[in-house]
Amino acid sequence: MSASPASTAATKMQRLLAMVPWIASHGGPTVAEVCARFDLTPAELAADLEVMWLVGLPPYTPDALIDVVQEGDRVWIHFADVFDAPQRLTPEQAVALLTAGASVLALPGTDPDGALARGVAKLAAVLGVDADQVLDVDLGGAGAEVLDVLRAGIVAHRRVHLDYYSYGRDARTERDVDPYVVHAEDGSLYLLGHCHLAGGERRFRVDRIAAATLLDETFEDPGRPPEVAVFQPDATDPRVTVDLDPAAAWVAEAHPVESIESRPDGRIRVTLAVAAEPWLARLLLGLGPQAEVVAGPEELARAGARAAARILARYG
Amino acid sequence: MSSQKLERLLNLTALLLDARVPLPAERIQEQLDYPEDRAAFRRAFERDKEELRIMGLPLRVERVPGSLPAVDGYRIPREEYALRDPGLTTDELAALHLAASAVQVEGLPTTEGLLKLGGLVGEGGPELGVQVAPLPADPNLARLFGAVSTRTPVRVRYHGEERVIDPYRLEFQRGRWYLTGYDHLRDEERNYRLDRVEGEVILSDLPPFTPPSTSVPGRARGAWELGGEAPVIARVRIGGPQAQWALQHVGPDHVVETTGDGAVVIELPVTNRSAFRSFVLSFLEHAEVLAPPELRDDLVAWLRAVR
Numbered sequence: 001m002s003a004s005p006a007s008t009a010a011t012k013m014q015r016l017l018a019m020v021p022w023i024a025s026h027g028g029p030t031v032a033e034v035c036a037r038f039d040l041t042p043a044e045l046a047a048d049l050e051v052m053w054l055v056g057l058p059p060y061t062p063d064a065l066i067d068v069v070q071e072g073d074r075v076w077i078h079f080a081d082v083f084d085a086p087q088r089l090t091p092e093q094a095v096a097l098l099t100a101g102a103s104v105l106a107l108p109g110t111d112p113d114g115a116l117a118r119g120v121a122k123l124a125a126v127l128g129v130d131a132d133q134v135l136d137v138d139l140g141g142a143g144a145e146v147l148d149v150l151r152a153g154i155v156a157h158r159r160v161h162l163d164y165y166s167y168g169r170d171a172r173t174e175r176d177v178d179p180y181v182v183h184a185e186d187g188s189l190y191l192l193g194h195c196h197l198a199g200g201e202r203r204f205r206v207d208r209i210a211a212a213t214l215l216d217e218t219f220e221d222p223g224r225p226p227e228v229a230v231f232q233p234d235a236t237d238p239r240v241t242v243d244l245d246p247a248a249a250w251v252a253e254a255h256p257v258e259s260i261e262s263r264p265d266g267r268i269r270v271t272l273a274v275a276a277e278p279w280l281a282r283l284l285l286g287l288g289p290q291a292e293v294v295a296g297p298e299e300l301a302r303a304g305a306r307a308a309a310r311i312l313a314r315y316g
Numbered sequence: 317m318s319s320q321k322l323e324r325l326l327n328l329t330a331l332l333l334d335a336r337v338p339l340p341a342e343r344i345q346e347q348l349d350y351p352e353d354r355a356a357f358r359r360a361f362e363r364d365k366e367e368l369r370i371m372g373l374p375l376r377v378e379r380v381p382g383s384l385p386a387v388d389g390y391r392i393p394r395e396e397y398a399l400r401d402p403g404l405t406t407d408e409l410a411a412l413h414l415a416a417s418a419v420q421v422e423g424l425p426t427t428e429g430l431l432k433l434g435g436l437v438g439e440g441g442p443e444l445g446v447q448v449a450p451l452p453a454d455p456n457l458a459r460l461f462g463a464v465s466t467r468t469p470v471r472v473r474y475h476g477e478e479r480v481i482d483p484y485r486l487e488f489q490r491g492r493w494y495l496t497g498y499d500h501l502r503d504e505e506r507n508y509r510l511d512r513v514e515g516e517v518i519l520s521d522l523p524p525f526t527p528p529s530t531s532v533p534g535r536a537r538g539a540w541e542l543g544g545e546a547p548v549i550a551r552v553r554i555g556g557p558q559a560q561w562a563l564q565h566v567g568p569d570h571v572v573e574t575t576g577d578g579a580v581v582i583e584l585p586v587t588n589r590s591a592f593r594s595f596v597l598s599f600l601e602h603a604e605v606l607a608p609p610e611l612r613d614d615l616v617a618w619l620r621a622v623r
Contacts, residue, residue, distance in 0.1 A: 010371050011428075013325055018431040037435025039427065051319050055326045057334055058347050082330045085398035086432040090372040091462035093429030096421050098461075099451065099488070101412055103419040107446060116415055119408030123433070126402045129465045133527070136487040139448060141564040151446070165561060170600055172557060184448040187490030207564045278600070285597045289621035308622035310601040315616050 015040075016048055018086045020066070024077040025084075031073050049075070057082060094127050095135075103137040103184075108144035109151065140189035141207040149212040150191055153179040159196075159217040163210040170278040172210070173197065178219040182206060194219070237273040240280065240296030244268050248290035251283070274300055281307035324349050328364055329373065333397060338378040338389025365390075373397065399432055410438030418446065422453040454493050454510040456517040461486060463517070467524040469500070473514040477501070481508070482525035490539060498525070507542055538566060540595055543588025550586045550611050555579050555602035562599065581606065593618060 019038045023029060035045055049068050056065035056079070067078040089097070101120035104110055111117065124131035153160040160179050165172050175197035182191050189206035239258065244251055245267055252260050257270040274280045277300060284291055284304025293301045327348055332339065341361060344350070350357045368375050374396040380389035404412070413436055416426035430436055463470045464483045472479050480500040487494045493510040505528075540550075554562045556578030563571065566582055573581035586592045593615060596603050605612045 009322060010367065013322055013367075014371055014428055015431055016322075016326065017329070018428075018435075022434060037437065038431060039436055047319075051323050051326065054323050055330060057330055060327075060347075082334050085401070087371075087373065087397060088399045089429050089432060090458070091465070092424050092458040093426070093432070094465070095458050095461035095486075096424035096426045097412060097416060097429045097433075099421050100416040100419040100426060103448060103451070103488075104415040104446075114411065115405070115407040116411035119404055119412045122402040122404055122408065123412070126400045127465050134464045134485045135461075136485060136489075137451075138487070138489045143564060165557070167598075182446045184446065185491075186449075187492075189446075208561055210560055282598070282600070284622055285600075285619070286594055287622075288618045289623075292623045304622045307600060308619040311597075312616065312619050314601060314604045315612065 012048065014087070016052065017083065019048070020052065020077055020080050020083045021086050023075060024080045028074045028076045031070070031075055034075060045075075046070070052077070089127065094123075097123060098127075098131060098135050099137055102131060102135050103139055106137050106139060107147065108142050109148045138187070139184040140187055142189050143207075143209070146209050146212045147182070147189070147206060149214050150179050150182055150206065150209075153212075153214055154181060157218050157221055159215040159219060161213045161215055162204065163212075164204055165208040165210060167205070167208060167282075168279040169276045176215065176217075177202075177204070178222075180222050194222075237275050238297050238300055239271050240274055240300050241269060241271045241294050242284075243292045243294050244270060244287070245290040248287050251287070251291075255283075269294070277303050278307075280304065284308075285311075320349070325364055325367060329368065329392065332375065332390055332392040333394055335391040338376070338380050338391045340380050340383070340387050340389045344390065368392075402433065404433055406437055409434050413438055419448045420450045421457070422450045424453060424458065451488060452491070452493070454513075456510060456513055457486070457493060459517050459519070460495060460510070463519055467527065469520045469522040469525055471518040471520050472508070474508055474512060476514070480520060480522070481506075482527075484527055489542075494542070498528075506544075509542070538584065538591075538595065540584055540586045540588050540592035543586075543591065545587045545589060547585055547587050548608055548611065550584050550592060550608065551581060551606040552584065552596060553579060553581050553604045553606055554599055558599050558602040562603075565595075586611065589614065 015038055019034065022037070023034060031042055031045060034040070035042055038045070040048065049070065052066050052068050054060075054065065058064065063079075066080045066083075067076075069076040069078070098120065101116060101123070105112070105117055105120060120131050124134075129135075149160055152158070157178075159176055161174065161176050163172065163174055175195055177191070177196065178194040179191055180193045180201075182189055184190075191204045191206055191209070193202065193204070194200070195202040195204075242251075243263060249268055251257075252268065252270050255272060257272055259269075259271045261269040263269055272280075274296075280300060281303040284293070285307055287304075291304075293304065295301070328344070331344065331347060341358075344361065345357050350360055365375060373392055376391055376393060376396075377388050378391070380387045383389075409430075412433070413430055416430060420426065427436070460470065460483055462468075464486060467482075469480055469482050472481055479502075481495070481497040482500075483495055483497040484505070485496045487496065495508045495510060495513075496505065497508070498504070499506045551572070559578055559580045562580065562582065566584065570582045570584060571580050572583050575581075584592070589611065592611065596605055596615065605615050
């Protein structure tokens with residue numbers, strides 16, 4: 001997306017309003033440092049500073065203008081008292097920065113007294129708020145020890161051993177995984193990696209990892225890990241056909257359906273591939289009276305009702 | 317914008333920042349590089365003022381003291397313009413930079429803010445080991461944050477009703493933004509989903525509110541708490557293998573009993589019964605609603621309807 005001319009100009013002016021007080025108060029920083037901090041090439045910096053040559057206060061005589069000196073690889077700004085402080089953060093800038101800070105702080109394993117925590121607290125103080133009180137970001141649950149092990153494995157390219165609860169199969173498994181990355185999405189943390197049990201790339205919900213240990217085996221840097229789809233239907237997976245009430249129509253959006261048909265009674269009929277019976281059972285339990293299995297292998301068609309009966313057995 | 321115009325805007329900003337009293341437009345025209353023609357000056361000056369406002373500069377229009385008839389004057393109050401130096405050390409600024417490159421809110425850039433704080437320091441790299449998909453933005457998010465920080469009551473249309481709310485805090489949970497605040501109409505503290513706010517939030521001109529002295533709980537709320545139904549406390553037993561996972565969801569504070577086989581009994585405040593049912597059913601036969609009878613019966617009826 002290319003920025004409009006107006007927004008580039010506003011960006012330029014806002015950058016100058018931030019950069020001038022910084023240079024003025026840092027006693028001749030190097031051009032390289034200014035360029036790195038303010039995201040400029042040396043040529044862009046020179047062009048920006050040239051604009052400042054004719055900026056100042058009435059009567060705009062040389063002694064009333066801001067003084068910009070570039071000598072060798074260093075740059076000085078004098079007599080810029082009128083711009084002795086940067087502009088305040090807008091609410092957009094403030095909420096974006098505090099959200100970023102609060103999000104990372106909320107990740108288990110982040111040092112609660114570290115540089116980020118101190119930085120967020122100082123920023124919140126000049127904004128006149130207490131960051132803990134006004135903003136709370138939860139990216140997803142995870143045990144601090146588990147996440148620590150995963151992060152260590154990711155950074156050092158070391159294999160990890162997981163005690164994992166597979167929700168779709170309602171079973172606990174032990175497996176070795178080469179951890180590529182943990183990512184946060186829709187309120188949960190996921191580990192992406194190569195699973196040696198499954199023999200391929202898989203995605204694991206971090207809050208379902210009961211325990212993780214760091215192993216000695218290392219693996220090669222995967223580069224940028226490919227996106228692992230949550231569920232890829234297999235041609236050999238059995239199919240079931242389900243009628244859904246309008247209230248349950250989201251199922252057709254949330255899962256890969258192979259056919260979809262509107263029924264005269266206002267319901268929709270979808271066909272789904274089922275890789276694991278507990279997955280279907282959970283789906284049907286969640287839908288309750290809003291769904292009815294109308295076709296499929298007998299043992300699958302009754303999966304929801306059987307799961308319901310198992311739960312009902314607890315209720316006498 | 318030509319560099320000439322950029323230069324003029326910078327000089328205009330300097331002039332207005334330096335002004336002790338509001339400056340009339342004529343004075344500004346004399347001082348700066350504006351057209352001499354009155355109409356052309358007016359047009360150029362209007363555009364310049366608009367640009368400064370878009371950049372968020374606090375441009376004030378006030379009566380020029382002693383003018384008769386009254387004449388409008390302009391200034392930028394330094395105390396409203398200048399950022400107080402937060403005194404960030406290099407490692408703190410680098411940590412903020414790293415966090416800002418890991419977590420973004422869609423459409424809300426972090427670079428401009430970082431530049432004001434001292435620039436981009438350190439690598440905004442992936443060394444956190446965690447990637448975060450950009451958090452969804454909400455059109456009212458920045459304005460509400462502004463209201464939270466200035467303690468300004470807001471007018472909000474929610475569920476077809478106009479409400480006045482003292483906004484206490486913003487929360488991001490389960491992929492959504494929520495506001496917690498005191499609802500003047502309901503006379504109690506409530507949660508609102510930002511994506512259900514209808515239209516724009518309006519800053520009221522009511523006096524600033526005092527935030528509650530007892531701190532609002534800083535914990536993640538469960539989906540079962542995010543609803544407007546009459547609150548009820550639910551007791552649930554969760555079997556051993558699943559207990560640990562359940563605790564990660566609800567936190568240890570909700571545990572009222574731990575049995576020898578590793579099972580736990582938890583108590584949850586429920587104001588959203590359908591979310592509570594989904595939560596309990598996610599444990600299959602490993603969880604059982606113990607109380608109250610109302611929620612237990614509701615779950616049994618639901619399960620009997622599974623076909």
